[in-house]
Amino acid sequence: xxxxxxxxxxxxxxLAVDQVxxxxxxxxxxxxxxPNGAGKTxxxxxxxxxxxxxxxxxxxxxxxxxxxAIDVRKNVGYLPESAPLYADMGxxxxxxxxxxxxxxxxxxxxxxxxxxxxxxxxEGVIQKDIGELSKGYRQRVGLAQxxxxxxxxxxxxxxxSGLDPTQTIEIRxxxxxxxxxxxxxxxxxxxxxxxxxxxxxxxxxxxEIVANGTLEELIDQVRxxxxxxxxxxxxxxxxxxxxxxxxxxxxVSQSIMDNGVVTYEITTSxxxxxxxxxxxxxxxxxxxxxxxxxxxxxxxENIFLHYSTxxxxxxxxxxxxxxxxxPAEEE
Amino acid sequence: MQNIxxxxxKEFRSYFNxxxxxxxxxxxxxxxxxLFFRTFFISGQAEMRGFFGxxxxxxxxxxxxxxxxxxxxEKKIGTAEILMTLPLRDYEVVVGKFLxxxxxxAVTALFSLAxxxxxxxLGDPDGGTIVCGYLGLLLMGGAYLAIGLFAxxxxxxxxxxxxxxxxxxxxxxxxxxxxxxxxxxxxLFPIFSYLGLGVHYSSILRGVIxxxxxxxxxxxxxxxxxxxxxxxxxxKWR
Numbered sequence: 001x002x003x004x005x006x007x008x009x010x011x012x013x014x015l016a017v018d019q020v021x022x023x024x025x026x027x028x029x030x031x032x033x034x035p036n037g038a039g040k041t042x043x044x045x046x047x048x049x050x051x052x053x054x055x056x057x058x059x060x061x062x063x064x065x066x067x068x069a070i071d072v073r074k075n076v077g078y079l080p081e082s083a084p085l086y087a088d089m090g091x092x093x094x095x096x097x098x099x100x101x102x103x104x105x106x107x108x109x110x111x112x113x114x115x116x117x118x119x120x121x122x123e124g125v126i127q128k129d130i131g132e133l134s135k136g137y138r139q140r141v142g143l144a145q146x147x148x149x150x151x152x153x154x155x156x157x158x159x160x161s162g163l164d165p166t167q168t169i170e171i172r173x174x175x176x177x178x179x180x181x182x183x184x185x186x187x188x189x190x191x192x193x194x195x196x197x198x199x200x201x202x203x204x205x206x207x208e209i210v211a212n213g214t215l216e217e218l219i220d221q222v223r224x225x226x227x228x229x230x231x232x233x234x235x236x237x238x239x240x241x242x243x244x245x246x247x248x249x250x251x252v253s254q255s256i257m258d259n260g261v262v263t264y265e266i267t268t269s270x271x272x273x274x275x276x277x278x279x280x281x282x283x284x285x286x287x288x289x290x291x292x293x294x295x296x297x298x299x300x301e302n303i304f305l306h307y308s309t310x311x312x313x314x315x316x317x318x319x320x321x322x323x324x325x326x327p328a329e330e331e
Numbered sequence: 332m333q334n335i336x337x338x339x340x341k342e343f344r345s346y347f348n349x350x351x352x353x354x355x356x357x358x359x360x361x362x363x364x365x366l367f368f369r370t371f372f373i374s375g376q377a378e379m380r381g382f383f384g385x386x387x388x389x390x391x392x393x394x395x396x397x398x399x400x401x402x403x404x405e406k407k408i409g410t411a412e413i414l415m416t417l418p419l420r421d422y423e424v425v426v427g428k429f430l431x432x433x434x435x436x437a438v439t440a441l442f443s444l445a446x447x448x449x450x451x452x453l454g455d456p457d458g459g460t461i462v463c464g465y466l467g468l469l470l471m472g473g474a475y476l477a478i479g480l481f482a483x484x485x486x487x488x489x490x491x492x493x494x495x496x497x498x499x500x501x502x503x504x505x506x507x508x509x510x511x512x513x514x515x516x517x518x519l520f521p522i523f524s525y526l527g528l529g530v531h532y533s534s535i536l537r538g539v540i541x542x543x544x545x546x547x548x549x550x551x552x553x554x555x556x557x558x559x560x561x562x563x564x565x566x567k568w569r
Contacts, residue, residue, distance in 0.1 A: 011569070048416040052567040073418040080416075084409030088349050089341075100337040101417050145413065 001026050001153055001183045002047065006056035009042055016042040018207035019056065024200070026152060029179035031198030032187040033304070039207040040187040041081060044155050047185075048078045061153055074102075077151040081158050083142030087131030091122060091141055094130060095148060102149040116144040121170070136167040143174065154178055156186040160193060172197045191301050203307055210307040218303045226272035227296040230264040230279060234288030239264075242282055248275035261291060334419050338427025342401070343434045351397070356439050359393050364446060377454020379447055383464040383536050387504055387529040390475045395496025397435055398479030399489045401428045402563070406487035415563070422560045429473075429480055429556055436472045440465060460538045467535035470548035474528060475500055477555035484562035503551075504528040 002024040009017040017039040024030045032040050045051040047060055049069040058065045061075035086094060095116065099109040117123060120140040125133055130141060139159065146154060159175070160168045175197050178184050188194060194201050195215055203211035203218075211218050232239060236257060243252050243264065251267040268275035272295040283290050346352040366389075367382040374381070405411035414424060447461050482496035483489075505511050507527010515523050524530055528551070531544035 045412070050412055050416050050567070070418045070420070073416055076416070078413065078416045080409060080412040082409065084412060086345070086410055087408075088345055093344075097337065097341050098417075100340075101334060101419060103333070103418065142413075 001062075002058070002060050002185065004043075004047070004056070004058045007043065007046060007053045007058055008055040009039075009046060009051065009053045015207050017046070017053070020204070020207070020209050021056075022202055022209060022212055024183055024185060026183050027179065027181060028200055029175060029184045029186070029198045030200045030202055031194035032185060032202050032204065033189065033191065033194050034187075034204035036189060038204045040204055041157055043204070044078075044157050044185070044187060047072075048076055048155055049073055074149070075151055075153055077146030077149065077154045079139075079142045079146045079154075079156045079159055082161065083139045085130045085138060085141055085145075088129065090127075090129050091133070092117075092126050094141065095144060098145045098148045104149060112148060112150070116147045119147060119174070120144040135162050136164065139163060139167070139171065143171070147178075152182055154182055154184045154186075156184065158187055158189070160188065160190065168193075191304060203304065205307065211303065221303075226268050226275070228264075228266040228268060228272060228275055228279070229292065229294050229296055230266055230290075231261060231292035232264070232283060232288050232290055233261050234283075234286065236262045238286065239288060242286065243279065246275070246278045246282065248278050334423040335427045335430065338419070338424050339430045339434070342428050342431030346397075346431065346435050351400075352435055352438070355393065355397060355435065356442055359389070359439050360443055360445075363389055363443065367446065371450075377450050377456045379450060379456060379461050379464055380536065382443075382446055383468060383532075386468055387471065387532060390472060391497055391500050391504065394436075394472065394475035395479040395482065395493050395500065397432050398476055398496060399483050399492040401432065401480055402483040402559075403487050403489045403492040407489075411566075415566070421563045422556075425480070425556055425560045425563060429476060429552075429559075432476045432480065433469075433473055436476065437469065440468060440472075457538070460536065463535055463538050463540060466540070467532045467544075470535070470545060471528065471532045474548045474551040474555070477552040477559070478503070481555040481559045481562065484559045500528065 002022075004020055004022050007017055007020045008015075020039070020043055032043070034040055042051065046053045047058055047065065049065050049072050052066065060072045063071040063075070065072050089097070092113065095113045096109065099113060104112055117126060120143050122137070122140055122144060125137050125141075130138065133141065139162070143156070143159065146156065156175070160171050163171060172193065175184055175186060179197075179199065186197075198215070200214055201211065201218060202209060211221070213221070236254065239262060240252060240254060243249060243266065248268050249266055250269050253265050255263050255265065257263075266275065266279070276293055276295060279293060280290065282288075346355075363382065363385055366385050370381050402411070405414060415421070447456065450456050478499050479492075479496035482499055483492040485495060486492050503526065505527075506515075506523040507530035512520060512524055525547070531547045534541060535544050
């Protein structure tokens with residue numbers, strides 16, 4: 001439904017989108033993820049024919065974005081970032097206007113408006129002006145607007161930004177629901193959101209697509225070694241050499257020691273289960289007390305850091321560097 | 332046509348949903364009536380020439396205030412992004428918005444009919460010149476509106492749009508004024524006197540409807556609507 005080939009766009013000297021190519025089809029929820037200023041919005045604006053690319057081409061619903069802009073727009077529902085709406089219009093008045101410019105047959109307009117009001121949970125605010133609505137409701141009106149003509153393609157730019165956790169979950173569920181038959185392309189810089197909703201992830205950084213695949217595929221690509229987190233009570237001078245002697249283990253670094261408890265970060269080239277078993281047996285034989293022994297899982301944040309910095313950071317680092325990638329997101 | 336109509340309805344309603352239309356109509360009528368009646372009783376003649384003569388100067392400040400928000404606001408709030416990704420052609424949106432502002436002007440003109448009616452009660456004015464006056468007023472108003480609309484497409488700041496609109500109209504108005512024409516080089520004289528916004532209006536006010544005057548205003552209106560469309564399209568390439 002969407003085919004993008006080597007799309008390039010720059011604003012003056014700044015290259016915003018650099019040879020971006022990807023495909024997306026109906027029934028997919030594609031998460032477009034990347035830091036602020038990575039080129040997500042620019043790509044979406046090109047796909048909705050708001051902007052024109054400098055080079056490359058894109059087809060949306062079978063229509064070229066340059067030559068058949070009107071046909072492209074007919075097939076796309078678009079919610080720009082922060083849902084810009086006319087504050088002085090009433091909710092229903094606005095949806096009526098949208099139904100009219102979307103050229104819905106007069107006989108269907110009322111029914112369609114009621115349907116999107118229902119889908120987006122707007123029953124409580126139909127009497128109000130958009131200007132009186134809270135951020136969450138405004139976002140929903142924006143979503144309702146994008147759904148009014150029942151488009152096969154939905155393009156949503158940060159649909160959950162600025163929403164509270166309950167509203168975020170509602171919008172996500174809506175996205176998943178829509179993704180069953182439509183193509184939903186939505187952008188976010190919140191990592192857990194993609195894991196929760198997307199069937200596919202497009203990671204973009206500095207205008208380039210750096211990763212494209214399902215969450216599992218991306219994890220597999222990143223996984224080159226496993227990491228094990230070990231907290232153990234016992235004599236440090238005995239434990240360290242013993243661990244280093246284990247076959248499965250390639251690297252050991254002990255960090256914090258506190259009243260006889262030592263914390264290790266261990267890397268292994270083999271299957272993580274082998275190494276954890278070996279460590280467990282060693283601890284048993286030497287009567288050390290295991291306090292904690294677990295395999296680190298590679299999550300989206302590591303993948304993101306991996307692709308955006310070009311190196312695979314340790315999962316244990318993910319509390320500090322990830323804060324700027326996924327700002328306080330309550331799950 | 333249907334698309335233009337949808338935009339027209341939305342914008343026209345938006346004028347009347349907000350205080351803009353009411354403030355505009357009230358103050359336009361209050362100020363123009365005051366300025367008109369100030370001299371009306373002194374001259375002691377039952378005619379509307381004083382009223383129509385004021386219009387190029389009153390429009391200068393009133394018209395850009397109607398058009399300044401039409402694009403600047405959309406761009407500032409970001410609603411332009413939804414509007415310009417709807418299945419509408421850019422010119423349809425431009426024309427729809429223009430017609431809405433023209434509609435407001437027409438409603439204002441309708442209310443101002445109270446003036447000729449009072450004059451008719453007081454005396455016996457020439458009906459023909461009044462009809463011509465209103466025709467000229469609407470034609471010239473359309474040109475002012477198109478210029479103001481164009482100013483609004485240039486910026487996302489409404490105040491800048493307002494001042495640019497006034498300035499553009501002002502320049503186009505005074506180049507047809509005698510004082511300016513006296514000091515213009517000979518080769519520029521016919522161009523300036525043709526392009527002056529008020530020149531053709533004055534000839535319509537005389538009660539002579541010349542197709543050239545009508546074409547002039549329609550051309551100016553069309554030209555600035557075309558420029559507005561180009562400005563709106565230019566977002567794509569910048």
